[in-house]
Amino acid sequence: MIKGIALVLLFSAFAFTTNAASLTQESYYIYGKQNLRLFTQYKELTVDHVSASGFEVYGPKGLGQFITRSNIRAAVLDSKAALTRGPKYPTPEETAQRIQTAVAKYPQLAQMMSIGKSVKGRDLWVVKISKNVRANDNRPEFKYIANMHGDEIVGRELMVLLIEDLLSNYGKDAYLTKLVDTTQIYILPSMNPDGAALAQRGNANFVDLNRDFPDFSEKGNDKNTLDGRALETQAIMKWQATRKFQLSANYHGGAEVLSLPFDTIPDKFPLADLINGLGVEYATNAPYIGASKVFKGGITNGYAWYEINGGMQDWSWNWYKDLQITVEVSNQKYPDPSTVTYYYQQNRKALIAYIARVHTINQSRIVRR
Numbered sequence: 001m002i003k004g005i006a007l008v009l010l011f012s013a014f015a016f017t018t019n020a021a022s023l024t025q026e027s028y029y030i031y032g033k034q035n036l037r038l039f040t041q042y043k044e045l046t047v048d049h050v051s052a053s054g055f056e057v058y059g060p061k062g063l064g065q066f067i068t069r070s071n072i073r074a075a076v077l078d079s080k081a082a083l084t085r086g087p088k089y090p091t092p093e094e095t096a097q098r099i100q101t102a103v104a105k106y107p108q109l110a111q112m113m114s115i116g117k118s119v120k121g122r123d124l125w126v127v128k129i130s131k132n133v134r135a136n137d138n139r140p141e142f143k144y145i146a147n148m149h150g151d152e153i154v155g156r157e158l159m160v161l162l163i164e165d166l167l168s169n170y171g172k173d174a175y176l177t178k179l180v181d182t183t184q185i186y187i188l189p190s191m192n193p194d195g196a197a198l199a200q201r202g203n204a205n206f207v208d209l210n211r212d213f214p215d216f217s218e219k220g221n222d223k224n225t226l227d228g229r230a231l232e233t234q235a236i237m238k239w240q241a242t243r244k245f246q247l248s249a250n251y252h253g254g255a256e257v258l259s260l261p262f263d264t265i266p267d268k269f270p271l272a273d274l275i276n277g278l279g280v281e282y283a284t285n286a287p288y289i290g291a292s293k294v295f296k297g298g299i300t301n302g303y304a305w306y307e308i309n310g311g312m313q314d315w316s317w318n319w320y321k322d323l324q325i326t327v328e329v330s331n332q333k334y335p336d337p338s339t340v341t342y343y344y345q346q347n348r349k350a351l352i353a354y355i356a357r358v359h360t361i362n363q364s365r366i367v368r369r
């Protein structure tokens with residue numbers, strides 16, 4: 001039904017609606033920024049990765065015809081083409097198996113749990129890493145989420161390597177050991193395994209999961225309710241409600257920058273100094289991001305870059321006071337798998353130091369619900 005509505009809208013006057021999901025059935029790169037406003041005004045369309053040279057736009061079927069009729073210079077974005085080129089990334093099933101193998105070796109330190117299922121019935125696997133992993137006590141809770149956009153694959157690979165790194169170096173590396181002893185670390189390598197399997201941005205129903213969360217600034221979508229949202233989004237929402245995460249990050253691809261809240265409103269973030277400090281520290285610890293020629297110091301405010309409605313980052317802060325940053329980890333969303341080692345080496349220090357920050361962020365400034 002949503003598709004039908006969107007299609008009618010695209011072919012008629014492009015009337016604005018706040019009810020349709022952001023669908024990702026067609027993808028284009030639009031050259032130049034002069035038509036940005038034309039695309040950002042429609043809820044059915046997702047604009048992403050705006051730069052001086054242009055931006056990505058995703059939408060329901062009919063988007064290409066609209067672009068052609070509007071005489072706008074654009075190129076088709078085809079992430080699936082990567083699937084037929086060169087070496088492949090592991091399937092969701094192979095990834096789950098690899099994580100399972102790592103976890104099974106360290107039953108006191110690691111636990112693998114499903115927080116829900118994707119549209120195609122794939123489990124959303126979370127790994128918890130902590131000393132006495134089943135204790136579920138008052139040690140601070142931290143989380144990483146990657147691959148909510150299925151074609152942004154590098155983050156998923158970094159999470160798998162991080163899991164193996166934390167476990168295999170426990171008892172050998174004093175710093176990592178202390179971190180695992182004192183922290184409840186939760187890692188969800190792939191929030192969108194169906195999208196990952198197809199190298200597509202949206203889930204199996206083409207829903208853009210990072211436009212699918214409640215948004216306090218959006219009339220009609222400002223309640224923290226599950227109704228009408230993708231299964232994957234619902235799984236995250238239910239999981240978050242059962243935990244006390246204090247700090248988190250989510251991993252994307254298509255740029256190399258730390259994107260900091262808010263995404264949905266231009267207002268200064270209440271803990272702007274703290275969140276900017278976290279961003280600067282990450283970018284410093286991941287030198288290729290800090291050295292960005294596009295973003296000064298490798299950080300940006302999300303809204304200043306481009307507005308996002310229904311994003312996970314602002315949602316986690318607004319409803320749970322869980323501080324979250326977005327790590328755009330690789331300019332290419334789906335680079336050759338041989339580059340993953342490079343990205344892990346470049347991010348390792350930042351990945352670990354950021355987890356440790358859950359112990360030093362100033363909790364007295366955060367009003368918890």
Ligand SMILES: [Zn+2]
Nearest residue numbers: 149152252253
């Ligand atoms: Zn993304």
